[in-house]
Structures are given as C-alpha cells and as structure tokens.
Amino acid sequence: MNYQLTETQELIQHTFRNFVDKEVKPQAERLDLEKEFPTEIFKKVANLGFYGMRYPDEAGGTGADILSYCIAVAELARGSASVAAACSMQSLMATYFLYRFGDAEIRENYFAKALTGEKIGTICMTEPDAGSDLMNVKTSAKVVEDGFILSGQKIWITSAPVANFMTVLSRTDNYEKLSIFFVPTHLDGVIIGRNIDKLGVRASVTSEVSFDNVKLPRNYLLGKIGEANKYLIEILAEIRVMTAAIAFGIATAAYQDALEYAKSRIQFGKPIGKFQLVQEKFADMAVKLETSKQMIYHAARLCDLGLPRMKEAAIVKLYVSECANSICDEASRVMASYGYAMEYPMQRYLRDARFTLIGGGTNEILKVNIAKELGL
Numbered sequence: 001m002n003y004q005l006t007e008t009q010e011l012i013q014h015t016f017r018n019f020v021d022k023e024v025k026p027q028a029e030r031l032d033l034e035k036e037f038p039t040e041i042f043k044k045v046a047n048l049g050f051y052g053m054r055y056p057d058e059a060g061g062t063g064a065d066i067l068s069y070c071i072a073v074a075e076l077a078r079g080s081a082s083v084a085a086a087c088s089m090q091s092l093m094a095t096y097f098l099y100r101f102g103d104a105e106i107r108e109n110y111f112a113k114a115l116t117g118e119k120i121g122t123i124c125m126t127e128p129d130a131g132s133d134l135m136n137v138k139t140s141a142k143v144v145e146d147g148f149i150l151s152g153q154k155i156w157i158t159s160a161p162v163a164n165f166m167t168v169l170s171r172t173d174n175y176e177k178l179s180i181f182f183v184p185t186h187l188d189g190v191i192i193g194r195n196i197d198k199l200g201v202r203a204s205v206t207s208e209v210s211f212d213n214v215k216l217p218r219n220y221l222l223g224k225i226g227e228a229n230k231y232l233i234e235i236l237a238e239i240r241v242m243t244a245a246i247a248f249g250i251a252t253a254a255y256q257d258a259l260e261y262a263k264s265r266i267q268f269g270k271p272i273g274k275f276q277l278v279q280e281k282f283a284d285m286a287v288k289l290e291t292s293k294q295m296i297y298h299a300a301r302l303c304d305l306g307l308p309r310m311k312e313a314a315i316v317k318l319y320v321s322e323c324a325n326s327i328c329d330e331a332s333r334v335m336a337s338y339g340y341a342m343e344y345p346m347q348r349y350l351r352d353a354r355f356t357l358i359g360g361g362t363n364e365i366l367k368v369n370i371a372k373e374l375g376l
C-alpha cells in the first residue's frame with residue numbers, strides 16, 4: 001500500500017507495471033535494434049485506455065488525473081523509452097488541440113480514432129531554423145477564400161512516418177503571431193521526408209515533413225488565428241511533467257538492473273554491493289530517484305488542482321532528467337563491462353536518457369524560464 005496514491009492510482013500503476021513486464025520489456029531490445037515504430041504494442045496500449053486517460057468520459061476518454069497519467073508514462077518508460085515517447089505523443093500533444101478545437105468531422109474521424117489507436121497523430125512545431133526559438137517558424141498558411149494553403153518544412157517529427165494526422169504550428173500571411181492547423185497526412189502536398197537516425201528512443205521514429213501548397217479547409221484552423229502561443233502554454237507544464245516521468249521510468253530501470261547485479265556479482269569473494277564505494281553509488285541513486293518521484297507527484301498534483309505550475313514543471317523536468325542521466329551513468333559503472341555491452345539493456349538506458357535533456361524544452365532553456373519566473 002502506497003499512502004501517497006489513491007486506490008485507483010495504485011490500480012493504474014499495477015496494471016501498467018504488469019503490462020510492461022509482460023509485453024514491453026521482452027520486446028524492448030528488438031524494437032531498439034530494428035528502429036521501427038512499435039505498432040503492436042501501440043495498439044495494446046490503446047486497449048489499456050492510455051490515449052484517453054487525460055480526456056473526460058464524455059469525450060471518449062477515461063478521465064484519469066494527471067498523476068495517474070504520469071505513473072502510467074513512467075511505467076511504460078521503465079520498459080522502453082521509445083514506447084513511452086510514441087505513446088505519450090499520441091495521448092497528449094497529438095490529440096490535445098483536436099479535443100479542444102476540432103469540429104464534429106475532426107472529432108469523429110480523427111480524435112475518437114486516435115483514442116482507440118486506429119489513427120496515429122503527431123505535432124509539427126520544430127523547423128530547421130526554429131528549435132528553441134519556436135516563434136521564428138517559417139511555415140506559412142496563405143489565407144484564401146475557402147481556407148488556407150500551407151507551405152513549409154518541419155523536422156524532428158515524432159511518429160511522422162506512420163502518422164495519419166498532424167497538428168502544425170504555422171504563421172498565416174495576414175497575422176504576425178502563430179496559429180495551429182489540423183493536417184491529415186493523406187492530403188496532396190504532405191511529404192514525409194527522411195527518417196532521422198538517432199542515438200536513443202530509436203523505436204520512436206522521427207522524420208522530416210514538408211508541406212507543398214497543401215489546401216486546408218477553413219475548419220482545419222484549430223482555435224483562433226494568432227493564438228497558438230496561448231494554447232501551447234495550456235499544456236506546456238503537463239508536457240514537462242510527462243517528460244520528467246519518462247526520465248524517471250528510464251532511471252528506475254537502470255537502478256533496478258544495477259541493484260540486482262550488485263547483489264549477484266562476486267569479486268574479491270563477496271557481492272560487489274558489499275563494497276562501500278558501490279554502496280555510496282546506490283545511496284546517491286536512491287536519493288535522486290526518491291526526490292525525482294516526489295517532485296513528479298507534486299507537480300502532477302499542481303496540474304490536477306489547476307494551481308500555478310509553470311515554474312514547478314520546469315524545475316521538475318530539469319531536475320529529474322539530469323538525475324536520470326546521472327543515475328544511468330552510475331548504474332552503468334556498477335555493471336562495468338556489462339554496462340558497456342550491447343547485449344545488456346544498460347547501454348540503451350544511457351542512450352535513451354539523453355532524449356529527456358532535450359524533449360519538453362532543453363534544460364538550458366528551462367533554466368532561462370526558471371530565472372524569468374523568479375522575476376530576473
């Protein structure tokens with residue numbers, strides 16, 4: 001019994017933990033090696049209701065709280081950060097704007113089907129010249145009589161090679177500020193470019209996308225022209241807490257593998273876990289894991305209560321992702337050569353953890369944001 005969690009939250013943790021041990025962990029190495037979108041697991045995750053966790057019952061979701069969602073994300077990441085990255089894209093950034101602004105057509109044909117895993121979505125914000133500086137995007141929608149004509153280039157788009165729809169950050173030719181558009185990928189002029197080979201989260205496929213005069217009807221503008229920044233901020237804290245949950249899941253896996261190893265690896269006639277220098281590593285890792293967990297729970301609860309949370313979300317993403325990278329490093333040292341061998345998952349944890357330094361905003365940008373929140 002975990003006094004910090006409700007019965008429902010514990011049940012969700014138990015369900016995802018069992019699922020990950022049975023269905024995800026045994027596949028994780030193969031997925032990483034093959035660098036392919038995890039189609040089968042993605043559908044099974046849909047059957048657990050994961051893509052609808054954040055949405056209310058009346059929208060076809062399960063109306064869980066953000067803390068439950070983060071607990072589920074962390075469990076998925078414990079098995080495979082690639083699976084966690086692909087699935088959390090679907091459940092949060094890919095579907096949020098459809099839920100919030102989609103008309104009946106978009107809601108029925110895309111949002112509802114995304115919750116069941118029948119359709120796959122993503123968000124296209126980053127461009128070759130607009131990464132952290134998102135307000136500098138060049139993609140532009142020309143306003144025409146019956147809608148818009150979209151042109152531009154995006155990069156680093158998660159799940160793009162398998163996506164049925166995208167939400168796209170773009171300017172319009174009549175307004176300085178950015179807007180958000182719904183773009184089904186079957187439309188003429190949507191071009192999925194080369195896959196980007198990556199260091200980590202390799203089974204969460206990422207590619208370039210370009211839009212070559214894509215005609216969009218008027219209802220594909222999501223929300224109002226020029227309001228993108230305001231809408232993005234609505235989910236920014238959640239994206240950051242969710243990214244922290246991915247980092248926590250990876251770190252937990254690395255810590256658990258190293259702990260098991262330290263108990264069974266015998267050198268100088270005793271388990272290496274009996275040496276004080278090794279024990280110190282575990283004490284440090286345990287402190288980082290526990291503080292990470294408490295910070296995620298705290299920030300997720302702020303989201304659930306609708307309390308101010310921008311600073312806390314930036315702090316938790318920054319802290320937990322740095323801790324995760326340090327835990328993976330220490331855990332790898334405990335396993336020495338076996339932490340360096342491609343046949344053990346430790347090397348994957350190390351590679352995957354790097355992603356969490358970037359996703360949800362680079363940690364340098366988060367430091368800038370935290371300083372701003374402090375009034376500097």
Ligand SMILES: Cc1cc2nc3c(=O)[nH]c(=O)nc-3n(C[C@H](O)[C@H](O)[C@H](O)COP(=O)(O)OP(=O)(O)OC[C@H]3O[C@@H](n4cnc5c(N)ncnc54)[C@H](O)[C@@H]3O)c2cc1C
Pocket residue numbers: 122123124125126130131132133155156157158159198201206355358359360361362363364365368
């Ligand atoms: C695996 C993966 C999946 C991704 N999926 C998606 C996706 O689905 N959709 C999407 O739109 N994007 C996606 N991205 C892109 C990601 O959001 C961007 O890479 C990220 O925002 C950083 O942009 P950049 O890589 O262009 O770095 P840059 O912005 O060029 O930054 C380079 C360096 O400069 C630093 N820097 C920049 N500006 C400042 C400043 N003002 N002060 C201090 N330091 C600064 C940064 O911290 C960093 O260290 C993904 C990225 C990865 C790695």
